[in-house]
Amino acid sequence: MLHLTGRVLNGPGTGSDEDVAQGLWVLDGRVSTTRPGGDHDVTALEGWVVPGLVDAHCHIGLGAGGEVDRATAEEQARTDRDAGTLLVRDAGSPADTRWVQEREDLPRLVRAGRHVARTRRYLRGFAEEVEPPQLVDEVRRQARRGDGWVKVVGDWIDREAGDLAPCWSREDLAAAAAAAHAEGARITAHVFGAEALADVLAAGFDGVEHATAMGPDDVALMAERGTAVVPTLVNIGTFPDIAARGEGKFPRYAAHMRRLHARRREAVALAHEAGVRLFAGTDAGGTLPHGILADEVAEMAAAGLGPAAALDAACWSARRWLGHPALEEGASADLLVLPEDPRRDVAVLAAPSAVVLRGRQVARAGRRLAH
Ligand SMILES: [Zn+2]
Incomplete structure (x- = not known):
């Protein structure tokens, strides 16, 4: 199970905290705003969370x-x-x-x-x-x-x-x-x-x-x-x-x-x-x-x-x-964890601290191809 311990962005708004939720859980490929029951090994990831x-x-x-x-x-x-x-x-x-x-x-x-x-x-x-x-x-x-x-x-x-x-x-x-x-x-x-x-x-x-x-x-x-x-x-x-x-x-x-x-x-x-x-x-x-x-x-x-x-x-x-959900309760855990708030500076998108696809962490810490 993954525990995203940072702030979860539910929209581009910057004026208020309305679009920001605290923390998210990922189990069996799905996101949840509350901790799923049962015993699970937990990997914690800290940072700003946005949908894939x-x-x-x-x-x-x-x-x-x-x-x-x-x-x-x-x-x-x-x-x-x-x-x-x-x-x-x-x-x-x-x-x-x-x-x-x-x-x-x-x-x-x-x-x-x-x-x-x-x-x-x-x-x-x-x-x-x-x-x-x-x-x-x-x-x-x-x-x-x-x-x-x-x-x-x-x-x-x-x-x-x-x-x-x-x-x-x-x-x-x-x-x-x-x-x-x-x-x-x-x-x-x-x-x-x-x-x-x-x-x-x-x-x-x-x-x-x-x-x-x-x-x-x-x-x-x-x-x-x-x-x-x-x-x-x-x-x-x-x-x-x-x-x-x-x-x-x-x-x-x-x-x-x-x-x-x-x-x-x-x-x-x-x-x-x-x-x-x-x-x-x-x-x-x-x-x-x-x-x-x-x-x-x-x-x-x-x-x-x-x-x-x-x-x-x-x-x-x-x-x-394109008809795909964001990080609603029960949605597929397709998301990025970023070290800073991307609504303030999108440069941070070039170096995600984690990329999670269908609940699985697929890339770590700022891999970037030269071009
Ligand atoms: Zn083309």
Whole structure:
């Protein structure tokens, strides 16, 4: 049995002690606010306790060249877990990762099937590539392959135009959204630029990944509809490198990516102020390493959310959004123990003193991968 002797945070509030309970017990994988009866060996853990963190945009089973083998996917999931990510919303994977969900020692996983992209309009080997007449059927297929989400690539470089450009018409996207909803799935889109963003919002998408071009009209619409946005700021931080590589052949594209990069924090602050639902996602698995959620939360805090709201974007509100409980009585003991109050400074997320998954302590004292 574990006894968490410190303060248990039940929400991001900092104004009062309402959100703070004292102590928590863990027996048979479940949390309890009162000490369970019977004789048990007790391990005490001291510190600030928060529910397991959520990476809202992560790719398990995906590497720089596309699908990776099972051992590599397992290592990715374990790296996320040891860094405190105990619930992953996969944002597209060419690998069938249903087996991860059978494993008690790996993070919980919500899958999206494979990315659906326009032919030769995404990273090679990542997506199911189709043309507009096949989009609806492919969305239906991926909705059945995943368990809750479908991911469409909304814009990418158009090499003929030499610029970032939408991959689909607004009508294509509306049909795709209707198809996903008919299958009981939610649908989200990878979108960098302003044009595709306006289109996916008009088409009724439930979420937008990156959404780097968000302006006042977009955020007003998203706030009104409850559209979820995962800004992936660590990923957007790589745009200057992408621009530099594209500069020679595609100068307009390079300039476009630099403009988006320059106002990435402003866009996130605008969305936050408008009341848009923002969630923390690393985009780990394609080109970025796993285990970097603390960096993304720090980026969101610095972009204008501040520490408490940035933590919430990777914790309580993200768990609710994906239908997973926090640390309610009887809930699965998926939690982190931290040496300091993370609502004051999210830097502490990078060095948890303990990570507990399904009641089992899986990582100890501040393991952190260099990247
Ligand atoms: Zn991604």
